[in-house]
Amino acid sequence: MASDILIPFFIFSSIFGIAYVYFTTRNKERLALIEKGADARLFNSGKRFSFGEIILNLALLSIGIGVGVLVGAMLEQGGMDSDVSFPASIFIFAGIGLTVSFFVNRKLSQSES
Structure with missing residues (x-):
C-alpha cells in the first residue's frame, strides 16, 4: 500500500531534484562568468x-x-x-x-x- 504512494513520490522528487540542481548550477556558472567580464552573447550560442x-x-x-x-x-x-x-x-x-x-x-x- 505504501509503495503505491512512495514510488511516484520518489520518481517526481528525483526529477525535480535533478532539474533544480541543473538550473541552480547553470545560474551560478553564468553569474560567475558575468562577474569576470564575459560577454553575454556567450550564453546564446546554441x-x-x-x-x-x-x-x-x-x-x-x-x-x-x-x-x-x-x-x-x-x-x-x-x-x-x-x-x-x-x-x-x-x-x-x-x-x-x-x-x-x-x-x-x-x-x-x-x-x-
Missing part, C-alpha cells in the same frame, strides 16, 4: 529550432507511426502475432521517419546558410 522544423519533425514522425500501424496490420493478416508485429513496425517506421526528418532539416539548414 542553435534554436524554428517552428517549421518542429512541425516537420512531428509530421514525419506521425507519418512513420501511421505507416507502421498499417504495416503491422498487414503483418498480422499475414499470420504474424499482433503482439510482435504492431510494436516492431511502429518503432521501425517511427525511427525511419525521424531519420528522414534529420536529413531534411540538415538539408534545409545548409540551403539557408
